Amino acid sequence: MKQVGLLGATGSIGTQTLDIIRLHPERFSLAAMTAGKNLELVREQIKEFSPNLVSVQDTQDAQALRSEFPNLEVTEGLEGLVEVAAYAATDVVVTGITGSIGLEPTLAAIEAGKPIAIANKETLVTAGHLVTEAAKKQGVALIPVDSEHSAIFQALNGEPVEAIDRLIVTASGGSFRDKGRAELEGVTVEQALRHPNWSMGAKVTIDSATMMNKGLEVIEAHWLFGLSYDKIDVLIHDESIIHSMVEYVDRSVIAQLGTPDMRVPIQYALSYPARLERPEEERLHLWELGKLHFSKLDLERYRCMEFAYEAGKAGGTMPTVLNAANEVAVAAFLKGKLDFLGIERVIEQALTGHERIGQPSLETIQAVDAETRRKATLAL
Template sequence: MKKISLLGATGSIGTQTLEVIASHPDKFQLEALSIGKNIELGLKQIIEYKPKLVSVQFKEDYDKLLKEVPNTVKLMYGNEGIEEVAANNDADILVNAVLGSVGLRPTLSAIRAGKTIAIANKETLVTAGHIVTSEAKKYNTQLLPVDSEHSAIFQCLQGERLKEVEKLILTASGGSFRDKDRSELKNVTVDDALNHPNWSMGAKITIDSATMMNKGLEVIEAHWLFDMSYEKIDVLLHQESIIHSMVEFMDGSVIAQLGTPDMKVPIQFALTYPERLQLEGKKRLNLSEIGKLHFSKPSFDRFRCLDFAFEAGRKGGSYPTVLNAANEQAVSLFLEGEISFLQIEEAIERTLDEHTYIASPSLEVIQDIDFQTRQLVKTLMVK
């Protein structure tokens, strides 16, 4: 029986994690969870899964839930609460499924508490990969990828030697606007951007997929997860989302991980590693039905956010923090109708251009840069 703490229980990855837990009640037990803004769904999850510890984001939600949850539940809120969930004494594994850089401190708390981390919060490694990986080595803590692309690479590397890897190849669907040129993007709406052709994801990730920033962040995450230089990381457009990523070796062999688009596969693999379990209800891959798979090279002129990410990753230091914070703020403004789709790119580029490089920022400096970057995006983009 593996005991699990879950950050971001009401989001897309969080709800699917709970479904995996429910499908194997003899294998998993939920010990603690954190909830964001969807308190109504969170309350249903508390009643169904009976965690011992729950944290909410805001004090007013804490006050509301205090009257609703069973007295067997310890209720907390804010930063203290989410870090308590992450480092929960009774849990073996932390699933970090929160969105954004808010996931950084809880991840570090869990590492220092000796928990295995199933990480779906890519922003943690993007903003502070040098700190997170250093702490993981220090405390002998394993980081298990939940993103489908990184899980695919992780699976392809089983039994292999990193020194024999020639290249990591991350596949990308191209998002909602993969068949549009830049001239067609000027007037796209939020609803247009949220209409992903292959995957069911939360709003922020779906917008990131449409700009290809999601893939850019994954490139930086892959750099840290697999200790691989950016020169050995490539991106390939693959519209069917059947091959989730590939690894090319020095002898020319390429190993790929395939499957129908379903986030429960990488979630469950992270929870069961190094074993596998039956995944009930999953549609099996039938290549004879699919017939053809398509691949193409992404254009950095077309997908400028991907270019920004590679550039920020290669520069290193504080640049990935700026990249992530600017993107998060710009996407939020787009979802609120404050800026246009193409202005997301503009906000990121202008913010990166104005940044003064810091080689090895501390956690406190990272958090300050994150805050200042968000404020700058608001100043630059909202008139």
């Protein structure tokens, strides 16, 4: 029985993680969880899964839960995130929260020796060198949850780095993959949230539409698998059936295929190295699809991908700036305060206005992150 610590229980990754615990109650139990402001769902999850420790965002919500569940340990805020991440009773921590707020709790979980099922890509983007160095020092496994990185992880299957020629990360192209740049003027939030293949949270869905999500994944792949950026390619794949591929030096290409269901990589991250059954789930019938479609990535069409490659190659604090500016811009777009193409403008302005700092400490990263958000907010 694995005891699971879950960061972001009410979000897309969190609720699907609970689906896996629900499917395999003999294998997994929820020991601790964090949540944001969806208190009604939090109550339901506490009643069903009986965690020992729960952390929520607001003090008022924490007080309400303490009153309703007197035998439950309840905490709050960033300190609560860190406490859940490092909770002694857990065997694995799923980092399902979105944004750079996941950095401190991820580092706390690593310091506590917890294997990380990592779905919070912004953590590796913002401070990949700190996270991977800490994991190596503590002997902690970073098991990818993103479907693309899980696919690469599975396709590598213990092969040495020197045998890899390149990683091929597939991308759906997002909600606007069939539109040219000129057609993106004036697109709405509602249109951007209509992802053709995946059911995800709002922020990730907008990132998919701009392709920043894929840019963040390229940086994440660099840190997870130790390859240079010139060995990480992105391929548009409309159906999201091939989740990613690895090309080896002998030109063999190993791919991982499956239906677009995030519960598959979540379950694998929890059960690794074992594979558990999902008997009721849909099989992949390729004959029903008939054809799979691919196209080359156009960096002029998807400028956020260009920004991500440039920031990743520059290193230091540049990926921190990339991520912070993107989070501000996407939040503004979702609130109707910024047009869709304005997301790119805010990010580009932040990157060009920043003087890179090499090998930043955690304190430096936090300071750069805060300053970038301040400037990006003023630039809206």
